Amino acid sequence: LAKTTQPISMDSYEGQEVNITCSHNNIATNDYITWYQQFPSQGPRFIIQGYKTKVTNEVASLFIPADRKSSTLSLPRVSLSDTAVYYCLDNGMDSSYKLIFGSGTRLLVRP
Amino acid sequence: EAGVAQSPRYKIIEKRQSVAFWCNPISGHATLYWYQQILGQGPKLLIQFQNNGVVDDSQLPKDRFSAERLKGVDSTLKIQPAKLEDSAVYLCASSARTGWDREDSPLHFGNGTRLTVT
Numbered sequence: 001l002a003k004t005t006q007p008i009s010m011d012s013y014e015g016q017e018v019n020i021t022c023s024h025n026n027i028a029t030n031d032y033i034t035w036y037q038q039f040p041s042q043g044p045r046f047i048i049q050g051y052k053t054k055v056t057n058e059v060a061s062l063f064i065p066a067d068r069k070s071s072t073l074s075l076p077r078v079s080l081s082d083t084a085v086y087y088c089l090d091n092g093m094d095s096s097y098k099l100i101f102g103s104g105t106r107l108l109v110r111p
Numbered sequence: 112e113a114g115v116a117q118s119p120r121y122k123i124i125e126k127r128q129s130v131a132f133w134c135n136p137i138s139g140h141a142t143l144y145w146y147q148q149i150l151g152q153g154p155k156l157l158i159q160f161q162n163n164g165v166v167d168d169s170q171l172p173k174d175r176f177s178a179e180r181l182k183g184v185d186s187t188l189k190i191q192p193a194k195l196e197d198s199a200v201y202l203c204a205s206s207a208r209t210g211w212d213r214e215d216s217p218l219h220f221g222n223g224t225r226l227t228v229t
Contacts, residue, residue: 034217036218041222041223041225042220042222043202043204043221043223044154046217046219049217085153087153098159098167099156101146101153101154101155101156103152103153104153
């Protein structure tokens with residue numbers, strides 16, 4: 001059973017900023033929040049990870065409020081190539097921790 | 112660094128036949144995972160190894176699925192006999208996780224083996 005909840009799908013247009021929110025109400029103190037991106041016929045690919053506040057890399061930003069019960073993946077100025085499924089996971093630091101994927105959010109970027 | 116390698120890329124078999132998938136993780140990665148991904152769904156964890164020991168196989172259908180990781184490197188996943196509902200993509204992933212790490216090490220996935228059971 002997935003520990004996170006995300007919208008099933010989202011639509012956007014090229015050049016827009018896209019924000020995908022994930023709920024993880026039962027996140028544990030030591031859990032990180034990680035987002036993956038998956039294109040058709042490929043395995044998921046790591047995008048970004050955070051513990052609290054804001055994390056930014058060359059691909060995306062991740063916003064985590066103080067209570068850590070949700071997180072928002074922000075993709076600035078999306079392009080057609082950002083059309084993919086996006087998964088959020090909350091995962092513990094213990095190597096025996098199960099990494100459980102939900103159904104993800106299918107993002108469609110239109111011209 | 113080289114990524115996670117999986118083979119074959121595609122496999123078509125008839126029900127009740129057997130099939131095996133192979134995975135070579137990123138060099139030095141202690142933790143290896145096999146996931147099953149049915150079309151339209153997220154990946155489902157089948158089994159997790161740390162080095163050559165099984166950490167979790169609670170969702171592996173052990174009556175027909177088996178997996179091993181010899182010498183803590185390569186891994187094989189076998190299905191015998193296959194059923195129609197086993198049609199899916201089988202993904203292998205590896206991670207540098209070794210235990211209680213200071214930061215979480217993300218998963219690195221291969222491109223999977225697409226299995227069709229007819």
